[in-house]
Amino acid sequence: MENHERSIRLPDNGNKVKAMQQKLLGVAVIAIIFVAWFIAARIISKPLVLPDFVETMQQFFKGWVDSRTMSNLGITLKRVLTGSAYAVLVGTVIGLLMGYSTKVMMAVSPIVNSIRQIPIMAWVPLSIIWFGLGEGPTVFLIFMSAVFPLIINTVSGVTGIDPNYINAARSMGAGTVAIYRDVIIPGTLPSFLTGLRLAVGSGWMSVICAEFIATSKGFGFLMIEAQERMQTSKLYALMIMSAIVGFVIDQLIRLLEKRLTSWRFKNGKAVG
């Protein structure tokens, strides 16, 4: 276990061309699927099942400028943000305590491990009983789906810290508070941010489901509405939009990850 490096190497310049080629390949596959869709829709000619490609694209582009769609997307994003914020607060504290103290670990892990086995959608009925319809149950469901990846990744971040970092800090005179501030928290950050990505990702997925049932606002609600009105092309468009929003959120968190933990990368620049 000597010198175990927890570093990740970014592709260097030589690999950049290759990475570019791979990206192009990905785009090409999407293009092929779209063409196949275009042709298949004409052949099948059942727009309720497989809508016309061009019409769907029109719906898709309209969606981004339609104020009703956008305001509902805003509502959904706000829910994700709120639910994730609560999850970060609770998950980080529980995770740090569990990781640092064996006693807390022993006391809390059975309950954490059993609660997280409950499928997230199984919380829907209870969350409606607890919070009624509207913001309450949706935010709660996001919280429930986001908190466990955060706890688990924070715990593994803390327990993965080389104990010699803590010994080193102590031999330089650091007390418990300083050890948390200067060693445990920065040492846990990479793993925590991985947890955050998973958390917000699963938050985004569960919010849509929650909105099918527990509310009459939000992006998920628009989907149900489109389905009920048999606007399949709109439903497809909304689904593609939700994929893109999820992707953008993930990329943003990745960016945050790279900025906050540039010290893990050989070619990273020192910040501050």
Add this chain to the structure above:
Amino acid sequence: MARLSVDGVTKVFEEKGKEPHVVLENLRFDIEEGQFISLLGPSGCGKTTLLTMMGGFQAPTSGKILLDGVPVEGPSSERGYVFQNYALFPWMTVEKNVAYGMKFSSMSAKEKQEKLKRLIEIAHLQGHEKKYPIQLSGGMQQRAAVARALAGQPKVLLLDEPLGAVDFQMRELMQNELEHMVREAKITVVMVTHDVSESVFLSDRVIVLSSNKGRVVADVPIDLPRPRDRSSEEFDKYVFKLTNLVRRAFQERTDTTF
């Protein structure tokens, strides 16, 4: 009075379902102020265990370690420690790592700033202050780790195989640099190593520990002028003598426990 005393130290590791493992038994020796001591011995003979007890990271099962007559209880900035893998904080720049060594000392901000500059110079790290450990070579990491351990002005510096991970060509170069750094700091040093020539090059005194409960097999003062000439006949004599002693130290286990 000795600067550092190992006073009848015994360390036993007990694991469930296994015989208690006596790593060190009733170990006893003194280290004078300003001496550079090497603990030499076969792998697994308890060198790191002894050093971590000096660092205060774990306690002896019985016996004491005394610093200026005061028993060691837990880590403190009186004892600087360089870990086998350096344990530089990867999220701090070189500068911040070295400065961390004096973060909790009573020096004024200005004094700390000056001292930092000085340490960076001694460690030949000028121009690398803003880099992170991952961006440094092994040699630079080692120097940064020593600089960090020296920053808090400890009474003793404890080094656990500081050159263990360094390849052969770099080793001698880094031995020179290590000597240079600790000479400047005029500090008492205890270094763990299993490299005989390294111990002769750096030490005022070499203590050879045996695989059998860490018994002191030999305690050899190195009477050679510094800086030492690795190609001299005298140097070779010490290396030869100590190599034989280490061999014997290793065989003690085979003799007594099998």
